[in-house]
Amino acid sequence: MNIEKEKVSVKFLKIGMYVCKLDRSWLDTPFPFQGFYIRSHTEIKDLQTFCKYVYIDVVKGKTLSSESKISKPSPLLRKNTKARKYIGRSTPLVVKHDFYPSEHKPIKSEFNGAHNLMLDMTAAVEETSFNLRVGKGLDIKKTKKIASQVVNSVLRNPNTLIWLTQLKNQGRYIYGHSLKSAIFAAVFGRHLGLPEDKLEILVSGVLLSDIGKTKICRKLLNKSEPYTDEEVKTVRGHVELGVELLAKDKHMDHDILTIVETHHERFDGSGYPYGLVGNEIPAYGQIAGIVDTYDAMTSKRPFGKLHTPSQAMETLYKQRNKLFSAKLVDEFIQAIGLYPSGSAVQLSDGSIGLVLSHNKQKRLKPEILLVKDEHGETLEKPKFIDLSKKAMFSKKERPCVTSALGNNEINFDPDQMIAGFNNKPSLKKMLFA
Template sequence: MDDVAEAAPLLKIAVEKLRVGMFVDSMDGSNKQISIANAGQIHDRAAILKLRRSGISHVWVDVERSSNDSGLKMPVSNPTLAVKKLAKDRVTNIKHAKALMAEAKGLLQKVMSETFEGKMVEVEPFEDLADSMIVAVLRDPDALKCVSALRTKNAYLLEHSVNVAFLLVTFGGYLGLEREVLRKLAIGGFLHDVGKIRVDCNILNKPDKLSDEEFEQVKLHQNYAIEIMDKAQGVSQISKDICLMHHEKLDGTGYPRGLSGDDIPLYGRMSCIVDIFDALTAARCYKEAMSPARAFKMLLSLTPFHLDEALVYDFIRCVGVYPVGSLVELSDGRVGIVWESTPNNVLHPKVKCFYSNFQKRYTEVVIVDLQQSDFYIEKGISPSSLPVDPAPFY
């Protein structure tokens, strides 16, 4: 084979940066290009996951033979521009992600209001929304992670439902599930808390600890969800499993049906993990947001009796120790947003720094690549711990 330096028509890309539509020509190993028998376009996230699980860190991509929407279409004689384009696309993708999140919250608000009035849930609008979310995840999951990190206390129910849908799609993609299954996961995520529309909002938004009686009222949202889902037309069993099982526990102490063990299918188990994680990392009127690292510890503390231990570890690997969009403090006191991360090096992501906790002031906005720096992450932090608003820096 020719040396890497002579492979000008091809672009070397880390496996975690692969996108659907890119044409994988060969693998990279020991400074040599290694031919592969199944060269071709990436058609789904499962193919990328298979490469990653095989221990392959980089591949060589044929830009010319990649699809037009792969993000690589430009002269192959200048691969540096292609890499810069991937970075520039992040800004565009974040704008698209914000628009998608706004659309999702608008649809959920409409459906919740109609459900409160006794109207039947129609699944078709959610199918279109799910397809848009899947495309966005395949295009740039990190853009959606950044947008989902922007939370407001007064829109929890809507944002939580959208984030659960996004996390389920991301988790399902990591597990190599088929696209049609991802669509059903998203719909289940959007609708998983639909029963709460019938719970007294004063109880849902109570700033103090709930009484036993009030907690029983909140738990009734699952009984309401059963009624709503029974009337809904065209909702798949997978979507129903997510909606009706995200409070079940493996030891049978959950609700509404007290299912246990194998009676809780994969998608129900996934929804339990995702629902808890997003709830823990969200700020509410009665609590501050928990850092992802602390939330992971909480999830692990609930295994194996409440949550599926193997799935929890898969979820942690999927999201990452320091998820894109989360806030961290570096060893020099600077605070920043995890901007880019790779599964092969989760402890050394790229961080967009904008504030100093030591100096208590804004700093120059820079992207710090911890893989190329002497600095390191001191700890993950929650937005509420900052005296400034990090939202503008997303």
């Protein structure tokens, strides 16, 4: 169906309208470039700040004369009637974008600590997995300590840990997946304005969300061919196995159990194990589902297609109000960016670089670590460039990002680069001046 557009002055915007086009480039605004539903008076004020008029999609949302509401999934769509164990009444998520300061510490002051933290996290998760496989108990205090360290690092700088996870593949998929998902959850939660104690609960829950897989045969988990129906049933059982494992600890937080229990539920009722619909899924469970799916798409797995970050974001966007809440998908794109820290990208002049941190206002002009020049030649010394700012004494605009690349396409050694950060003061000085 073609988009049916209607030009509307920003003075007459209403909650429920779907903005599909602006009177200026999306890149000059903080709004999702694919379009979005207006869901608050704050968003209307933001539109009035940046624009004089916009175009609305009269098929997707309200018109000037329409009072119809955006349709929501019906609980009647639920396919599963299993009794829920730890899911209570869902508390609405209150987004507070200004809860944390927009300014944060530079990567240079966070890098060494974040790199050591990644090593400690990897070792701790592998140790936990091994202990559970051989019948030992779970040390929830260790998990919470890791979660607290992740949150503290992300509060200081939300880009550094993401940069490291994208730059260096951390061991087996099952370990790397839980670690990276937890880091994405921390960055997402920071963007939403969750208090620090709630961030630690969220990160702990996401770290432990796949803990039930320690009770499933490794050969099955690492299978590269499609699962049979029976194997799908077995693998999906990791949710209930995980909840049972964690519930044995009398000190386990109820919210952690809820996250583990609901991270595979989906907005349209197609998820498992209960087939919950819409906001029946607790907010933390919805957040966990989004970060779990995003990292699965952008990680090398025994099965499934490997997506670039921008491809994964596009896929998530298409699932708004289908698999995931439209509001949360929009917020996730804002939090992580189309080209997250660590993404390999090609610029309009043909050069290639790694994103250091994304620019929420100018998505195609992030901070870049340039590793190849416009002729495809690898630079002897990587060069730091903020694409949103002109070069000193130059009137020429910086190039912009034109496409995402797989990190395997740019042929560089991440271990050597990390060693360079840790051991070469001159390289640090050049990068972070």
